Amino acid sequence: MLALLSLLQTRRDWPGTLLAERLDISLRTVRRDIDRLRELGYPIAAAKGPDGGYRLGAGTELPPLLFDDEQAVALTVALQIATTTLGDGTGDAAARALTTIRQVMPSRLRHRINALQITAVERPTTRPAAPIDAAALLAISSAVQAHEILRFDYGSESTDKPPRRVEPHHVITWDGRWYLVAWDLDRSDWRTFRADRITLRIPNGPRFTPRQLPGSDVTAFVTGRFRGADEGTTSWPCKGTAILDLPAATVAHYSRDGIVEELGPDRCRLTLGSWSWPSLAAAIARFDTEITAVRPAELVDAFAHLARRFARTAAGPTPGGTC
The missing domain is CATH 2.30.30 (SH3 type barrels.)
Structure with missing residues (x-):
């Protein structure tokens, strides 16, 4: 039945004879298992014809969910991450769902699932995850x-x-x-x-x-x-502020863990941290706009340092400096 349900989820329509061939069972067994899935709450429509056909539709209630071993492990990882990264009550719901899944798993799966203890340190990003086996x-x-x-x-x-x-x-x-x-x-x-x-x-x-x-x-x-913070602290070793000639909503979209304060329709104050003063200056400069009221003095010096470096780069390659 699990194999049958998996096939029904992979394409829109399945002729009965093709299902029987793929599962290596009789057409009569296909019809019997379709009826059992319907009894469990899965909305499977049947089409008349010489071969007959079946389609898995959307129902009004959530039927019992059936997972193979790899799906169960993957779901456990996802729920563990959601437990620590999602707010607004969703994290608590994920924790309850994880407890429910663990309670109904067979012992062979429960051992694997209990071994997967994952800590999500930051909220998920839109960057694709590096593939891992x-x-x-x-x-x-x-x-x-x-x-x-x-x-x-x-x-x-x-x-x-x-x-x-x-x-x-x-x-x-x-x-x-x-x-x-x-x-x-x-x-x-x-x-x-x-x-x-x-x-x-x-x-x-x-x-x-x-x-x-x-x-x-x-x-x-x-x-x-x-x-790059000192032991025992999570603060950035370098932290500064600057006023940018951009709307606060625009800056907030790209500043990640920075603090953005609206100063007008096209002006805002950005407070940001980084592992070094030059990297902080470069992070602020990437917004490609006028930058004023920079604090503290170390950040001002970092802007001057980068300005001199960029000026040398713009003047042309140094002797022997070819690409």
């Missing part, structure tokens, strides 16, 4: 739950080199990518690794006693690391 993500998350040392090659590192050895702590999402937060045994420090660049070495290492993450909060820790 679902089996690899499950293996990494399982090692986190089992407190087993992971061994892996990272990025373009040669396989002739000794593998990285880490104590995995958390699997997180950040800005459309998956990351592993772990204690690097060879570097004696906390590290974040892009999961799509990890090539696991089998088997895992021995079990370990989990260390205390600095600050005891993975969201604050990762946010601070990606922002």
